[in-house]
Amino acid sequence: MLNLVLFGPPGSGKGTQSNNLIKDYHLIHLSTGDLLRNEIAEGTELGLKAKEIMAEGLLVPDKVVIGMIKKKLENNKAAKGFIFDGFPRTVAQAEALDEALTSMDAHISGMIELKVGQEELEKRLLLRGTESDRPDDADIVVIRKRINEYISKTVPVAEYYKQQGKLRSVSGMGKVEDIFDSVKELVNSL
Ligand code: B4P
Numbered sequence: 057m058l059n060l061v062l063f064g065p066p067g068s069g070k071g072t073q074s075n076n077l078i079k080d081y082h083l084i085h086l087s088t089g090d091l092l093r094n095e096i097a098e099g100t101e102l103g104l105k106a107k108e109i110m111a112e113g114l115l116v117p118d119k120v121v122i123g124m125i126k127k128k129l130e131n132n133k134a135a136k137g138f139i140f141d142g143f144p145r146t147v148a149q150a151e152a153l154d155e156a157l158t159s160m161d162a163h164i165s166g167m168i169e170l171k172v173g174q175e176e177l178e179k180r181l182l183l184r185g186t187e188s189d190r191p192d193d194a195d196i197v198v199i200r201k202r203i204n205e206y207i208s209k210t211v212p213v214a215e216y217y218k219q220q221g222k223l224r225s226v227s228g229m230g231k232v233e234d235i236f237d238s239v240k241e242l243v244n245s246l
Contacts, residue, residue, distance in 0.1 A: 057162045058083060058244065061144070063214060066202045067177040067184075068228045069235060072171035073170065074141040081243070084132050087141040088121045091128075093190075107183045111191045115145055115209060122152045129156055132150070139174035145210045149216070166246040167217040168239055170228030174203060221237030 058081060062070040071087060078085045092110060093104030106116050125143055132138075144150040157163050178199055185193030192198050217223045224242045227234055 057134070057165075058243075058246070059140070059157065059162060059164050060137070060231050060246075061164055061167040061217065062142075063167050063217075064228060065172065065174075065177055065206045065210075066199070067172040067180040068172040069232070070170060071238050072232055073168075075234060076140045076232075077139055077239065077243070080240065081137070083137045083139045084128075084135045085139050085141060086123065086125060086128050086142040086143065088145070089141070090172075091124050092116060099194045108132070111198070113192055113198040113205065115205055118146055118148045118152070119165075122149055125153065128147075129160065133160065140164075144213055145206075147212050147216050150213050164217070164220075164222060165168075166222045166242070167214070167241055169214060169223060169225040170235070170239075171193055171225055172228040176229060177203060183193045 060077070060083070061076075062074050064070050072086065074085050077083065092103070092106045095104070096107045102120060106120065108110070109116050121143060124153075125140075140153070144153050154164070178196065181193045181199045182196065184190065185195075190201065214223055224246075225241060226235065226238045229244070
């Protein structure tokens with residue numbers, strides 16, 4: 057199994073590069089952001105709770121996202137592998153993912169970190185805010201809160217995988233196709 061974690065701050069291109077990777081590597085794309093937005097669209101109890109938290113730019117509780125991911129893993133036992141996009145976002149989520157994969161006799165093959173400066177992140181998210189109906193992209197105060205959440209709660213996840221020798225970093229600045237070439241090179245070296 058090839059199991060990849062796509063890592064980086066909001067707006068670094070995780071979703072964009074995941075969409076390219078699934079086509080070439082035939083992996084299952086698990087984006088906790090997309091799963092949460094689906095719950096919101098369907099008006100579920102979980103979605104109603106997540107909606108307010110996401111609109112504020114905060115992380116949804118670990119228990120909720122871990123439960124969603126475990127369900128997806130259980131339903132896709134025959135998969136060639138997974139791309140985890142936007143998950144894990146805390147060390148507790150990373151530990152829970154390791155535990156769930158171990159129980160399937162699998163493990164994370166590597167983490168690909170996309171490095172992008174704050175000014176560019178803000179520019180990309182504000183642009184998406186004008187093109188989509190994501191409320192968390194519409195307000196610079198919320199965008200900065202998401203970046204701060206990333207720095208305080210998510211950056212330690214990179215250290216978690218670094219200690220396992222699984223962290224690979226690439227510049228996420230420039231053309232999407234050029235970044236994808238660099239990402240593929242890293243994936244092929246795993
Ligand atoms: P996500 O859906 O993961 O959203 P994101 O971090 O903004 O990244 P995304 O993948 O969508 O954007 P991308 O960088 O591809 O999370 C949203 C919220 O859900 C979180 O704030 C949180 O509340 C909650 N959540 C999700 N997962 C959670 C978890 N595990 N635990 C707790 N809470 C969780 O792209 C951004 C934009 O940049 C796009 O418009 C794209 O077209 C553009 N772009 C990409 N690459 C580019 C490039 N090279 N040049 C120019 N533009 C580019």
